[in-house]
Structures are given as structure tokens and as C-alpha cells.
Amino acid sequence: MEPSSRRLPWYVAIVPVVLIVAGAAGDALTPTEYAGDALLSAGVMVTGALFSLRRTIAAGAAMVLIEVVLTIRDGYFGRPVGTRTLINVVLIALVGVGVNRVVAHYGRRLEQARSVAEAAQRAVLPQPPARIGPLTVAAVYHAAEVEAQIGGDAYAVQGTPYGTRLLIADVRGKGMGAVGVVSVLLGTFRVEADRAPDLTALAGALEHALLKEGSHREEAVRTEGFVTALLGEITPGADRVRLLNCGHPAPYLLRGTAVCALDPADPGLPLGMSGLGVPRPEPDTWPFPPGGTLLLITDGVTEARNRSGQFYEPAAGLGGRGPFRRPEQAIDALLHDVEHWTGGPRDDDMAILAITRSAGEPYRGGQEEGPGRPPPR
Numbered sequence: 001m002e003p004s005s006r007r008l009p010w011y012v013a014i015v016p017v018v019l020i021v022a023g024a025a026g027d028a029l030t031p032t033e034y035a036g037d038a039l040l041s042a043g044v045m046v047t048g049a050l051f052s053l054r055r056t057i058a059a060g061a062a063m064v065l066i067e068v069v070l071t072i073r074d075g076y077f078g079r080p081v082g083t084r085t086l087i088n089v090v091l092i093a094l095v096g097v098g099v100n101r102v103v104a105h106y107g108r109r110l111e112q113a114r115s116v117a118e119a120a121q122r123a124v125l126p127q128p129p130a131r132i133g134p135l136t137v138a139a140v141y142h143a144a145e146v147e148a149q150i151g152g153d154a155y156a157v158q159g160t161p162y163g164t165r166l167l168i169a170d171v172r173g174k175g176m177g178a179v180g181v182v183s184v185l186l187g188t189f190r191v192e193a194d195r196a197p198d199l200t201a202l203a204g205a206l207e208h209a210l211l212k213e214g215s216h217r218e219e220a221v222r223t224e225g226f227v228t229a230l231l232g233e234i235t236p237g238a239d240r241v242r243l244l245n246c247g248h249p250a251p252y253l254l255r256g257t258a259v260c261a262l263d264p265a266d267p268g269l270p271l272g273m274s275g276l277g278v279p280r281p282e283p284d285t286w287p288f289p290p291g292g293t294l295l296l297i298t299d300g301v302t303e304a305r306n307r308s309g310q311f312y313e314p315a316a317g318l319g320g321r322g323p324f325r326r327p328e329q330a331i332d333a334l335l336h337d338v339e340h341w342t343g344g345p346r347d348d349d350m351a352i353l354a355i356t357r358s359a360g361e362p363y364r365g366g367q368e369e370g371p372g373r374p375p376p377r
Contacts, residue, residue, distance in 0.1 A: 141155075169229035295314070
């Protein structure tokens with residue numbers, strides 16, 4: 001990957017030109033001999049670090065040419081002082097080329113690492129089906145670290161004999177350890193979503209799988225690791241949605257311009273904490289009107305802060321923004337609002353899952369169509 005392949009602000013692109021022009025002007029116009037050499041050298045180094053090999057060679061050649069003209073003008077060409085000066089600028093130009101090659105080498109390695117991470121993410125966290133009966137589905141995942149492309153948030157949607165079952169979760173921690181937990185969580189969900197008679201049983205199966213996976217880990221990870229999750233089940237008629245909250249941020253129902261938080265009557269503990277002996281609460285049931293969108297998020301959304309330290313509230317941010325006729329529209333509006341709210345990088349991963357009920361035929365036993373919207377790069 002060449003340094004020039006990175007997207008840089010327009011004002012960065014002119015920095016080398018400004019430095020070289022300023023250096024040349026300093027050499028040509030000031031009474032002190034070669035007063036602008038430092039600026040010329042800086043221009044070549046900046047070009048080597050940020051731009052392509054061709055531009056680096058051009059910047060180096062420009063610096064050498066400027067020095068040749070100045071040594072001729074000042075009568076030093078062919079004399080020892082002029083020769084030393086030209087040798088120095090040629091060496092500086094070669095160093096700039098060397099810097100460019102080192103940056104390009106590590107840039108290629110970074111690109112390879114990103115490609116591997118992206119492939120791992122798609123393998124562990126594939127996109128849900130774009131449509132299940134009258135339900136249209138979209139999902140995105142944004143890593144807090146742009147170069148990472150992978151983290152501990154997860155989502156899944158699956159047609160089952162009991163209706164459309166869904167999951168969104170946030171694994172405590174980051175890195176490959178969290179990715180391993182995500183793999184276990186989603187693998188278990190895909191199998192047990194078709195088997196478990198209700199959401200409570202499904203949560204129990206996920207709990208068992210996570211505890212079994214954690215038994216092979218260190219004591220600190222085993223005692224402190226947990227997963228916040230929200231399990232959902234949209235009835236075969238698509239007119240109701242049952243939700244079992246396991247310590248996760250509440251979802252939202254978007255209808256027209258209204259946004260309503262579906263807060264649980266009894267929030268449950270996160271998955272992986274059954275050792276505390278607290279029974280799992282009963283799922284809550286909510287109406288799911290035609291044209292409505294069920295919006296599920298992770299805490300990367302609700303814990304996004306503005307410059308005053310205030311947390312983002314989706315109900316306030318999205319209220320009055322509808323109607324959202326497709327789930328992608330709701331996700332785009334939410335992403336834009338969070339970005340505007342924070343005004344900069346986030347501190348946590350962010351996953352969003354949106355499901356819109358269209359007016360039409362009811363759900364017919366898990367007919368799924370195509371992958372959902374791919375995650376942005």
C-alpha cells in the first residue's frame with residue numbers, strides 16, 4: 001500500500017509544496033546563505049512519509065535542482081563548499097525515498113492485517129438475511145478502532161418454527177478473546193434458535209455454552225467475563241415481538257415520526273452470571289405494527305458522549321426524523337446523528353440491527369432471502 005493511498009485532508013496535500021517553496025524563497029531572498037535548507041529537507045521528508053514514490057522523487061529532484069541553481073548563482077558551483085552542499089541535498093533526497101519505502105512496506109502489512117481481520121469478521125459475524133417473510137432486515141457493525149474491523153459486538157436474525165428470532169449482544173472486553181466468545185455465542189444461537197421452545201430456554205442454552213467456553217479460560221476472565229444480550233422473537237404473524245433482556249440496552253420501536261424505548265419490566269442479568277442464583281425474568285411482549293421498525297443497538301450508541309460529556313439518547317435524536325420505510329434508512333439516520341453528537345472518534349464498538357415490518361403476507365416458516373447490508377469499511 002503506497003502512502004498516497006490513504007485519504008488525507010486537502011490542506012495536508014499542499015504542505016510539502018509550501019515547505020519547498022518557502023525554503024527556495026528563503027535561500028533566494030535572504031542574505032544568509034542557504035537559510036531555507038531546513039524547509040527544503042522537511043518538504044522532502046513529509047512527501048516521503050505521506051505520498052507516493054513518484055511524488056517523493058519529484059520533491060527530491062526539485063530540491064536538488066533548486067540547490068544547483070543557487071550554487072551557480074552564488075558562484076559556489078564546482079568549488080568544495082558547493083560540492084558538499086549538493087552531496088548533502090542528494091543524500092537528503094535519497095533518505096526521503098528510503099522513508100517512503102519503509103512507510104509503504106508497513107502500510108502493505110497493515111492492509112494485509114486489515115484484510116485478515118475483515119475476513120475473520122465476516123466468518124464470525126455474517127450478515128443476516130435481507131428479508132424474512134414480511135420483515136426487512138439490515139445491520140451494521142462499526143469498530144471503535146477504525147483499523148481493527150473486528151470486536152466483541154454481535155447480532156443474528158434467524159427464521160425458526162416459532163417465528164423470527166433475533167439476538168444482539170455485547171461481549172465484555174475486546175480483542176481476539178472477545179471474538180472467540182462471539183463465535184461461541186452465535187454458533188449456539190444458530191443451533192438452539194430452532195430448538196428452544198421459548199426465549200427463556202434459548203437464554204439458558206446460551207448461558208450453558210458461555211459457561212462451558214469460559215471454563216477453559218483464566219480465573220480472572222472466568223469470574224469477570226459476561227455478555228449483555230437482548231433476545232427477541234417476532235411471532236409468525238409478525239404482529240407482536242417478545243423480548244428477553246439480559247442486561248442489555250433497551251431496543252426502540254420506530255413508527256412514523258415517533259420513537260419509543262421498549263424498556264423491560266424486569267431487567268435480567270447478563271449472560272454468564274447464572275452463578276449469582278438470580279432467576280431469568282419472563283419475556284416482555286410488545287405490539288409490532290405494520291410499517292414499524294424495531295431498532296436494536298449496543299452500548300456503543302447509548303454511551304457515545306458529546307463534548308460536554310452527555311450520553312446520546314436515540315429517542316431524542318431520532319424523534320421526528322421518520323418515517324423510516326426501510327431499516328437502512330433508520331440505521332443511516334442513527335449513524336449520522338451519533339457522528340454529529342460525538343464530533344469525533346468513539347470509545348466503544350457499535351452494532352445496530354434494524355427490522356422493519358411491511359404490510360403483506362405473514363411469516364411462512366423461515367423463508368430467508370439473501371444477505372443483509374454489508375458493514376461499511
